[in-house]
Amino acid sequence: MLMQGGSRRHPRTTKGTTMSTLPGGTWTLGDLTVTRFGYGAMQLAGPWVMGPPADRGGALAVLREAVDVGITHIDTSDAYGPRVTNELIREALHPYPESLHIVTKVGATRDHQGGWPTARRPEDLRRQVHDNLKSLRLDVLDLVNLRLGDAEGPRPGSLAEAFETLAELRQQGLIRHLGVSNATAEQVTEAQGIAPIVCVQNMYNLAHRHDDDLIDRLATDGVAYVPFFPLGGFTPLQSSALSAVAARSEATPMSVALAWLLRRSPNILLIPGTSSTAHLRENIAGAGLSLSHEDLANLDDIGR
Numbered sequence: 001m002l003m004q005g006g007s008r009r010h011p012r013t014t015k016g017t018t019m020s021t022l023p024g025g026t027w028t029l030g031d032l033t034v035t036r037f038g039y040g041a042m043q044l045a046g047p048w049v050m051g052p053p054a055d056r057g058g059a060l061a062v063l064r065e066a067v068d069v070g071i072t073h074i075d076t077s078d079a080y081g082p083r084v085t086n087e088l089i090r091e092a093l094h095p096y097p098e099s100l101h102i103v104t105k106v107g108a109t110r111d112h113q114g115g116w117p118t119a120r121r122p123e124d125l126r127r128q129v130h131d132n133l134k135s136l137r138l139d140v141l142d143l144v145n146l147r148l149g150d151a152e153g154p155r156p157g158s159l160a161e162a163f164e165t166l167a168e169l170r171q172q173g174l175i176r177h178l179g180v181s182n183a184t185a186e187q188v189t190e191a192q193g194i195a196p197i198v199c200v201q202n203m204y205n206l207a208h209r210h211d212d213d214l215i216d217r218l219a220t221d222g223v224a225y226v227p228f229f230p231l232g233g234f235t236p237l238q239s240s241a242l243s244a245v246a247a248r249s250e251a252t253p254m255s256v257a258l259a260w261l262l263r264r265s266p267n268i269l270l271i272p273g274t275s276s277t278a279h280l281r282e283n284i285a286g287a288g289l290s291l292s293h294e295d296l297a298n299l300d301d302i303g304r
């Protein structure tokens with residue numbers, strides 16, 4: 001990654017688990033190798049993703065721990081807080097390790113009520129890209145997702161003008177790779193006709209499986225699928241079948257949910273969020289769990 005203030009990077013030492021031993025191994029986003037086990041920074045901001053965290057030191061510690069254990073993929077947005085998570089990432093990790101890839105998204109801003117108004121006009125997108133470069137202190141953004149739809153989910157409609165704007169910014173060298181988020185399958189196809197995409201970031205988890213067909217199609221195309229709310233987001237996953245598999249495996253339900261996602265398809269990359277280093281370690285330790293055919297069948301039933 002190209003950083004402002006020179007290209008010096010910390011070779012942060014990795015403790016214990018390393019990139020090659022994190023569950024799921026690695027995936028290549030264009031020319032960037034990332035661990036399939038990544039980290040989602042959204043919930044490091046204050047309640048409902050507004051304002052600063054209650055425990056700033058704890059938030060910085062989680063980010064440093066994520067990199068120390070070998071995670072090389074962090075998901076963020078300048079809309080989180082707003083500006084809060086990008087600034088936490090910069091404070092915790094800049095100058096960034098060579099191996100770390102920060103993925104951000106544009107297409108929405110925040111209002112004073114905590115809403116997520118759409119901001120997809122060309123001038124909005126250019127401003128958001130420059131804001132992300134500034135707040136993360138980077139010269140080039142490794143991967144930018146165009147966020148579509150709204151808080152209720154994907155909405156049909158052409159993304160052409162917005163995605164062409166990002167493709168131009170990529171041509172200008174401000175963005176290395178592009179993706180789409182909260183997108184319909186048709187919008188994914190439309191984006192692929194404008195510029196190469198390396199990932200789709202949509203809501204998906206054990207209980208929310210609308211994208212099953214899209215995941216399989218993207219796997220064939222070599223495009224990553226990055227589920228947001230992998231653990232249920234603001235309403236954590238709860239199911240008796242999940243609890244039963246967890247109890248039988250002597251693992252936590254969250255670990256089982258992550259292990260299932262890694263097993264679901266090789267192009268799935270995880271960005272679970274947590275504000276706790278204990279949960280981060282627990283999730284990494286458990287996501288490598290092997291699930292029996294019977295477990296998989298029981299878990300599959302949750303989303304049907």
Ligand SMILES: NC(=O)c1ccc[n+]([C@@H]2O[C@H](COP(=O)([O-])OP(=O)(O)OC[C@H]3O[C@@H](n4cnc5c(N)ncnc54)[C@H](OP(=O)(O)O)[C@@H]3O)[C@@H](O)[C@H]2O)c1
Nearest residue numbers: 040041042075181228229230231232233272273274275279
């Ligand atoms: N593209 C989009 O439109 C979009 C939308 C939403 C999110 N995202 C991205 O997706 C990422 C993941 O989403 P998310 O963080 O909202 O939801 P999530 O990963 O599904 O769940 C996070 C929640 O799970 C809890 N948790 C994590 N590990 C746990 C454990 N071992 N035991 C108990 N609770 C545990 C966390 O609480 P603790 O803090 O207590 O651990 C947190 O409340 C975000 O960080 C963001 O980067 C993208």
